[in-house]
Amino acid sequence: MVSLPEELQAREDAARQRVEELQAEAVELALRLAKAREDLSWLEITRETVTQVLAELSAAKAEPDIPTEDASPLHMTSAPHGVGVMMVPPWREGLVVAVLPDVYRDIVEIIADAPGPVQAKQIVPRIGLPTTTGKIEGTRGKLKRLVERGWLDEDTPGQFTLARQGPGRDRVNSQ
Template sequence: MVSLPEELQAREAAARRRVEELQAETAELAIRLEEAREDLSRLEITRETVAQVLAELSAAETEPHDATGRVPEANESATPHGVGVMMVPPWREGLVVAVLPDVYRDIVEIIADAPGPLQAKQVVPRTGLPTTTGKIEGTRGKLKRLLERGWLDEDAPGQFTLARQGPGRDRVNSQ
């Protein structure tokens, strides 16, 4: 006959083994999840790049004439190099955040909802991405693009806030 303390020790050992097995499975799933997120990120970037290239090609095919009305020769480009689809348009009066691609819109909304300036490493987890170096750097690039196009301001290096655009937004206590 087995004593109660021995039975409890056996059950505790079995439970400990089960916890260790589940922790190992969790670690494996976390690795697989990160790999799947990286694959998704690469596919999104590829899709955006392909859409941009196709838009440039489509624009070149639909406008075969240059400004003078002549057809460019075979070695000439119908559109200048570097001209293509601008995914983040420059901010101007009357432009709403809805014109931005989803990722950029999310970033602007996160910055707008923040009580103060945010860094890229603070924005990344709020977008649902893992806080890996690659995701932080990618987000920093998006923040800089939004800054260049007038959607955001950079109060101090790496500290992003919503841009102070429009009448009265650049003054404290403007109401």
């Protein structure tokens, strides 16, 4: 016959072993979940990129080339199979935000409505995306592209404002 303290000790040991097994399973599941989330994030980014490229290509086919005085082969708006397609044109006087793809237009409008400089992580939820690292980095890339093309300024790293020579606050929503 087993004594009560021995029985309690045996049950405690069994419970401790079960807790350790469950903790090991939880660690394994947490690692698998992190990997699955990373895979999902990459797939979302890939799908969005492909969708954007296809939309840009179809928009380029729908709009005829409008050469400008300073047009060069590098700045043409269409080419076979999307080679050399530039969907975010360099800003120039008279160019309105409506020429930008939807997501870029949304970004410029959000920055125009902001009282001061805006960071990528502040823009992501305002354009309807989850605030994951992938979405923030993708948006930061778009912001940098808008800076390169003269639509935005980045006086302080990571802080974006409308370009001083770019689309004025009074013209952002025009046309």
